[in-house]
Amino acid sequence: MNSRSNFSSKLGFVLAAAGSAVGLGNIWRFPYLAAKYGGGTFLLIYLILAITFGFTLMIAEIALGRKTRLSAIGAFKSLDKRFGFLGILASLVPIIIFPYYSVIGGWVIKYFAVFISGGVQASAGDTYFTDFISGSVEPIGWFFLFMAFTAVIVLCGVEKGIEKVSKIMMPILVILTIIIAVYGLTLDGAMEGLIYYIKPHMSDVSAKTILAAMGQLFYSMSLAMGIMITYGSYMKKENNLESSVRQIEIFDTGIAFLAGLMIIPAVFAFSGGDRSMLNAGPGLMFMTLPKVFASMRFGGVIGTIFFVLVFFAALTSAISLMETIVSVFMDKFGWKRRFTGIFVAVLACIMGIPSSLGFGPLSFISWMGMSVLDIMDFISNSVLMPIVAFFTCIFVGFTIKPKTISDEVKATDGTFKAEKMFNVIIKWVAPVFLVLILISSVASALGLFTI
Template sequence: MQQERSNFTNKLGFVLAAAGSAVGLGNIWRFPYLAAKYGGGTFLLIYLILAVTFGFSLMIAEIAIGRKTGLSAIGAFQSLDKRFGFLGILASAVPIIIFPYYSVIGGWVLKYFAVFISGNMTTSAADDYFPSFISGAFEPLGWFALFLGATAIIVLFGVEKGIEKVSKILMPLLVVLTLFVAVYGLTIDGAMDGLAYYLKPHMADVSAKTILAAMGQLFYSMSLAMGIMITYGSYMKKDNNLESSVRQIEIFDTGVAFLAGLMIIPAVFAFSGGDRSQLSAGPGLMFMTLPKVFNSMKFGGVVGTLFFILVFFAALTSAISLMETIVSIFMDKLHWQRRGTCIFVFVLALIMGIPSSLGFGPLSFISWMGMSVLDIMDFVSNSVLMPIVAFFTCIFVGFILKPKTVADEVKEGGAKFGAEKMFTVVIKWIAPIFLVLILASSIASALGLFTI
C-alpha cells in the first residue's frame, strides 16, 4: 500500500495544501478577537514568538513522522512504537469530531455568501437574523450538507488532482482578497484608531492568560495535534526541504491571520466607536457584527460579498484537510478505495453533524455546562483532546523516538536543519510544560474557575 501512496507533485503544492489546512476560520475570526481581547500588538508579538518556536517544533515533528512512515496517524505511531498506537487513535479522533461541526459553520458561511451575493445585505444586518437562521431546522441542515458535499467532491479527486490543484488556486486568491478588504476597511472613518490598537503593544496586558490564549490559538491556526500534518507529511516527497516548507507554511498562516485582524479590528472599531466588547463575540463577530459594518459602508455589498467568498475559501481548504485526514485513516487501516471511503466519510460526517446543526433550534435542550452541542464538540476536541495529543507527541518524540530521528528525516537528501537545537529543547522540555498548563486552564475555564 505504501508504494502506491499519492504524493504532492512538488514543494509548492505541499506548502499551499498544508497552508490551506492551517488557514481556516480560526485565522479569520478567532485570531482577530483574541488579538483585540489581549492587547492588540502585545498578543501579536507573543503569538509570533510562539509560532516560530512551539508551533514550528510541533509541525516539524508531525510532518517528519508522516513522511518517514508514509502513513496517516494511526499507522504512523504504531509502526514507530506499538506502545504509542493509542496516540494515533487519539489524534485520529480529533478530525473525526471536528469535521462535522466545522462543516456546520462552513454551511453558515455559505448561507451568508448567498445572502450577500443576492443583494440582501441589509436583511442580514438585523439583530435577530443570525439567531433566527441557526435556530431553524431544515435550512441550516441544507447549507451544511451543501458545504459537506463540496468538500467531499474535491477530496474524491485525490491529492494531486483535487487537493493540490484547488489549493494552488484558492490560497493565492485568499491572500489577495484579504489584502483588498483590509486596505478598503482602513479607509473608513475611525478605522485608524483600531489600526493603532491592533499594532501598538500594550505591555501591561502581558499575563499568563495572554500567553496561554496565544498558545491555544496555535492549535486552531496551524492544524496541530489532529493528525492532519502527519497525513500531509505522508504525501511529501523525500527531496522536498522539510524545514523550509514548514517556515513557509508558518509565514503563510501567520500572514493571513495578521491580515484578518487588519481586516476586522479597524472596521469594527470604526463601526462601534471603539467599543472592543463587540470584538469578543466569537463566531457572532462574523455573522452578526460584520454584516452591520458592511451595511454601513459605501459599496458594502461588494466588500461583504468578497469577505464571505474569502471566508468560504478559508473554511473549505481547512475542511478539505480534515476530510482527507479521515479518508486517509480509513484507507490505510481498512485498505478501502478512495471513492467508497469518501462516500462513507461524507455520510458519517452528515450523521454526526446533524446534532450540531440542530443544537441551536430543535435540539437546543441538549446542553452541558451551558454549552450547545456544537460548543461541546469544540471543547472536547480543541480544549481537551488536542493538548493531550500534542503533549504525548512531545513525550514520544522527545524521549522515545528521540529528536535525532526527526532531525535525520529533516536532513534527508542532504538538507540542513538549522533549528535543530531549538527544536530539541522545545519538544523535550518547553512544549510539554505549556501543554499541561493549556489543558489545565481549558478545564478550569469550562468549570468557571476563570475565563480565557
C-alpha cells in the same frame, strides 16, 4: 495495500498544508482573541510562539508522516507499538471536528448567498443570525451543500483535487484579504483600531495572554489533529522539510494578521471605538460584520467578496480534515479512496446534524452552558488536542528521540538549521506549556476560573 499519492511539487505541498492551516480560526478566532487580550501584545506573543513552539510541533508531525508514509493512526504504532493509542487519539480529533466545522461552513455559504442576492440590509438585522441557526431545515441544507463541495474535491485525490484547488485558492485568499484590509483602513476611526492592533503594551503581558495565544496557535496551524502527519506522508523526500514548514507558517500567520487588520480597525470605525463589539466570538463575523457592510458604500460587493474569502478559508481546512479521516480509514482497512470518501461524507453528515440542530430543536441539550456544537469544539480543541500534542512531545523527545526527526529533516540536503532549538522545545518547553493549556482550558470550562 493502496499505493500512496504524492504532491507533485514542494509548492503544491506548501499550499495544500497552508490551506489546511488557514481556516475559520484565522478569520474570526484570531481577531477576537487579539482584541480580547491586548491587541498588539497578543500579536507579538503569538508571533514569537509561532516561530518556536508552532515550528517545532509542525516539524515533528510532518517528519513523522514523511518517514513512515502513514497517517497518524499507523505512524506512531510503526515506530513504537506502545504509542499506538496516540494515533487513535489523533485520528479522533478530525473525526469530531469535521462535522461541526462543516456546519459553520454551511453558515458561510448561506451568508454568501444572501449577500450576492442583495440581502445586505436584511442580514444586518439584530436577530437575523439567531433566527437562521435556530431553524431546522435550512441550516442542515447549507451544511449538506458545504459537505458536498468538500467531498467532491477530496474524492478527486491528492494531486488532482487538493493540490490543484489549493494552488488556486491560497493566492486568491491572500489577495482578497489584502484588498478588504486596505479598504477598512480608509474608514474614519479605523486608525485607532490599527494602533490598538499593532502596538504592544508590555503591561498587558500575562499568563492568560500567553495561554490564549498558545491555544490559538494550536487551532490555527492544524496541530495535534493528525493532519500534518497525513500531509507529510504525501511529501517527497527531495522537498526541503524545514523551509516548507517556514513557508506554511508565513502563509498561516500572514492570513491571521491580515484578518485582524481587516476586522478590528473596521469594527472600531463603525462602533465609535466600542471594544465590547469585539467580544462576540463567532458572532463577530455573522452578526457584527453584516452591519458594518450595510453601512459601507458598495457594502454588498465588499461583503460578497468577504464571504467568498471566508468560504475559501473554510473549504481548504475542511478538505484537509476530510482527507485526514479518509487516509486513516484507507490505512486501517485497506479501502479504496472513492468508497472511503463516500463513507466518511455520509458519516460526517449524520454526526453533524445534532450540531446543526443544537441552536434550535435540540437546544435543550447543553452542558455548562454549551450547545452541542460548543461541546464538540471543547472536547476536540480544549481536551484532545493538548493531550495529543503532549504525548507527541513525549514520544519524540524521550522514546524515538529527537535525532529520529532531525535525520528525517536532513534527508533532503543534510541540513537542519533550527535543530538545537527543536531539541530543547520538543523535550522540555512544549510539554510544560501543553499541560498548562489543558489544565486552564478544563478549569475554565468547569467554571473554576475564567481565562
